[in-house]
Amino acid sequence: MSYEYQKLQHRAEVAEHEIKLIEDKLHYLRTELSKNIDDVELPSHTSVAGLPDELAQLITENIKLKMRLGVLKRFICPVLQAAEDEGKSGKRKVEFQEPVAGSSILSALQKYFEAAINRAYPDLPDAPVVVAVSGKFGDYQCNSAMPIAQLLKAKGEKSNPREVAQKLMDAVPPFSWVQKLDIAGPGFINITLNRSIGHKALNEIVLNGVKPPVVDRKLTIVCDFPSPNIAKDLHVGHLRASIIGESTCRLLEFLGHNVLRISHLGDWGTQFGMLIAHLQDKFPDYETKSPPIGDLQMFYKESKKRFDEDEVFKKRAYESVVKLQSYDPVYQKAWKLICDVSKKEFQKVFERLDVKAEDVGESFYQSRMEQVVKDLEEKGLLEDDDGRKVMFGRADRIPFTIVKSDGGFTYDTSDMATIQYRINELKAEWIIYVVDAGQSTHFEVLEACAVKAGIMDPEKVRLDHVQFGVVLGEDKKKFKTRSGETVKLVALLDEGLKRAGDKLKERGRDEALTAEEFKIAQEAIAYGCIKYADLSHNRVHEYVFSFDKMLEDKGNTAVYLLYMLTRIRSIARLAGHTPESLKEAAKSTPISLDHEKEWNLAKVLLRFTETLEKIARDLYLHHLCEYLYEVSTAFSEFYDSCYCVEKDAAGTIKKIHIGRLLLCEATAMIMEQCFSILSIRTVSKM
Numbered sequence: 001m002s003y004e005y006q007k008l009q010h011r012a013e014v015a016e017h018e019i020k021l022i023e024d025k026l027h028y029l030r031t032e033l034s035k036n037i038d039d040v041e042l043p044s045h046t047s048v049a050g051l052p053d054e055l056a057q058l059i060t061e062n063i064k065l066k067m068r069l070g071v072l073k074r075f076i077c078p079v080l081q082a083a084e085d086e087g088k089s090g091k092r093k094v095e096f097q098e099p100v101a102g103s104s105i106l107s108a109l110q111k112y113f114e115a116a117i118n119r120a121y122p123d124l125p126d127a128p129v130v131v132a133v134s135g136k137f138g139d140y141q142c143n144s145a146m147p148i149a150q151l152l153k154a155k156g157e158k159s160n161p162r163e164v165a166q167k168l169m170d171a172v173p174p175f176s177w178v179q180k181l182d183i184a185g186p187g188f189i190n191i192t193l194n195r196s197i198g199h200k201a202l203n204e205i206v207l208n209g210v211k212p213p214v215v216d217r218k219l220t221i222v223c224d225f226p227s228p229n230i231a232k233d234l235h236v237g238h239l240r241a242s243i244i245g246e247s248t249c250r251l252l253e254f255l256g257h258n259v260l261r262i263s264h265l266g267d268w269g270t271q272f273g274m275l276i277a278h279l280q281d282k283f284p285d286y287e288t289k290s291p292p293i294g295d296l297q298m299f300y301k302e303s304k305k306r307f308d309e310d311e312v313f314k315k316r317a318y319e320s321v322v323k324l325q326s327y328d329p330v331y332q333k334a335w336k337l338i339c340d341v342s343k344k345e346f347q348k349v350f351e352r353l354d355v356k357a358e359d360v361g362e363s364f365y366q367s368r369m370e371q372v373v374k375d376l377e378e379k380g381l382l383e384d385d386d387g388r389k390v391m392f393g394r395a396d397r398i399p400f401t402i403v404k405s406d407g408g409f410t411y412d413t414s415d416m417a418t419i420q421y422r423i424n425e426l427k428a429e430w431i432i433y434v435v436d437a438g439q440s441t442h443f444e445v446l447e448a449c450a451v452k453a454g455i456m457d458p459e460k461v462r463l464d465h466v467q468f469g470v471v472l473g474e475d476k477k478k479f480k481t482r483s484g485e486t487v488k489l490v491a492l493l494d495e496g497l498k499r500a501g502d503k504l505k506e507r508g509r510d511e512a513l514t515a516e517e518f519k520i521a522q523e524a525i526a527y528g529c530i531k532y533a534d535l536s537h538n539r540v541h542e543y544v545f546s547f548d549k550m551l552e553d554k555g556n557t558a559v560y561l562l563y564m565l566t567r568i569r570s571i572a573r574l575a576g577h578t579p580e581s582l583k584e585a586a587k588s589t590p591i592s593l594d595h596e597k598e599w600n601l602a603k604v605l606l607r608f609t610e611t612l613e614k615i616a617r618d619l620y621l622h623h624l625c626e627y628l629y630e631v632s633t634a635f636s637e638f639y640d641s642c643y644c645v646e647k648d649a650a651g652t653i654k655k656i657h658i659g660r661l662l663l664c665e666a667t668a669m670i671m672e673q674c675f676s677i678l679s680i681r682t683v684s685k686m
C-alpha cells in the first residue's frame, strides 16, 4: 500500500466526513422544513430548483462531494482498481457473483452497482460507484447517476440523472439481497434490502457467534504503543496512547491479523548519563538499588538542571553515557535498576487498564543504530550541518539528526534502526505508531527517510501515524492539577474509581449488589467511562476530560451503554432463558423481523461488518462508538414498540415472543463484541 494510496485514502475520509456534516445539516433542515416538504424524499422532478436555497445548495454540494469521493474511492479500492485494470485490457467487469457469507452489505452493493455501471456505460471508465447508507430513504442508496450524467455532458452527450438512474436499474444483475430499487429526487436510487438476509445473518450470529468481516490477507502488523519514558511519570498523553493503541490492536486481532504490540520505551540516551552522574552524588547506593519511584522523577529533573547549568557536571554526564553505551557493568546495573522500578510502576497502570504490550526500548537498538548510521553514510545520504550529520527525508520538512555533533545518537537515529528491524526481522507489513499529534512531523520525516534509504518499500509496507490531540481540562486549558502540575495517571484512575463508586451508591447499588459485584461494576464503570470518553471523540481533535460528563447515565456514554446491555440481557433472563436455551431455540424459530422497528434494529446490526471494514481503513475508533450508540438507540425504539414478554395484571408471564428474544440476543452479542474491541469490561449487574 503506497504512500500515495494512503494520502488518497485520507482525502476520501475527509470528503466522507464533510458529507456526513452536510447530511446532518440536511437532516436538520428536513425536519425543520417538514411542514413545507411533506416527504423526506426529494420531490420527483429532476432538478433541485424550487427547494429552499440553502437546501438546494447543500444538495448540490453533497452531490459534488460524493462525486469527488467516488473518484477517490475508485483509486483506493483494490476491487475497483482491479476492475479498472481489466478495463484497460479492453474487458470491463460486468459479471457479478452473490457475495460469500460474512461479506458486508455495503461492499456487496458496491460490486453490484459497479457491474451495472460497467454494463450500462462501458465507455465511462471514470464513472464513480457511490453507495451509502440512507437513513430515511430506503436502506442504502446509489448516488452514481448524478456524476455519470455530468460525465456524459462533458463528453457532449445529452442526458439527465433520472434517465441515467433508470438505465442503471435496467442493467443491474440479479441479486437475492436486493428486494427492490426505486428512483427518487434528482436521480438517487433507493435500495430496499430483502429481509431474508437479516434472518440468515442474525440467526448465524445467535448460533455461531459474531464473526469478523473477511479480509483479503492476514498481515503481520507492528503496533507501537504506549511507549512511555523511563524515570518519568506517565501522563495523560500516555493514557490516550494506551487506550487507542489497545483498541486498535484488538480490532486488528479480531480481523485475524498477526499483531505485535511493542512499547518503544524511552530508555536510552544522554538523559541516563545525567541521571546516573547525579545519583553518584545524591544517592550513593545507586549501584545496588534504584531510588523509589517518587524520588526518581525528582532526581531526573535535578539532573537536567545541573546538566544545563554546570559545565563540569555536563562533562561527567557525557562520560557516564559513554560508559553506559559501551556496556560498562556498573553503569549497566544502575541503569537496569532504574528501568525496572519504572517499568513496575507503568505495569500497575497498564494492568488496571487491561493494556498489553511487550517492552522493546530504544536501548535494544544500540548496535543496530551503529549499523544504520554506517549504511546511510555509505549510501551518501548524510549531510554535514554544523558538525551534525543530518538526513533530509522531505525537502519541505526539517531533517533527521542522525549523529549529534558530540557523536551521540538521537530519537531519530533510534527510529531509523527500529523501522529497519521491524521490516527486515519482524517482517512487518503494516507499522502503526500510536503517538500524540505533536510528533506528526517526526513520523512524516521517518517514513520519507526510510523510503529514501531503501528500508521501506511503500508498495509493500503500510505505515500509519495514529495521532491524537491533547487532553484538556474543563477550563479548556491543558489538563493540569489544581496546583498546576501534570496529572498523574494513578491519581486519575483512583479518582475515577471513587466517583464511579459514589455514583453507584447514589443509586443504592451498594445495597442491591454483593461487595464482589459492586467492585466489578465500579471498576468496569470507572475504567470503561475513561476509555469510552477518549475513544468516542475523533482522536485527532483535542478533548475535554470531564468525570461529570463521562459518568452521566444518559447520552453517548459508557455508563448508559453498559446499563443498556445489562437491561437487554435481563429481558431473556427474566423470561427464564439463557444464551444456551436461545441458541437451541434459534435452530427452529426464525428471528422476528416483520415489525418496522424490528427490521430497523436488524439493519443497524447488519452494519457491524462494514463499520469494522471502515475502521480498518482509517483507524478512527470513534466510528465504533457511534455505531454502538446507534445500536442502543435502535434497540430502545424496538423495545418501546414491541413486547418481548407479555404479562397479565398480576405480573404473570402470559406469552414469550421467542423470535424477539432472539433479536435481543443478537443485539447483546454485537454490543459485547464492540465493548470487547473497545477494551471495556461488561458486567451482568450494575
Ligand SMILES: NC(=[NH2+])NCCC[C@H](N)C(=O)O
Residues within 6 Å of the ligand: 224, 227, 228, 229, 264, 265, 266, 415, 418, 433, 435
Ligand atoms: N517509535 C516511536 N517513536 N514510538 C513512540 C515513542 C514515544 C516517546 N517515548 C514519547 O513518550 O513521546
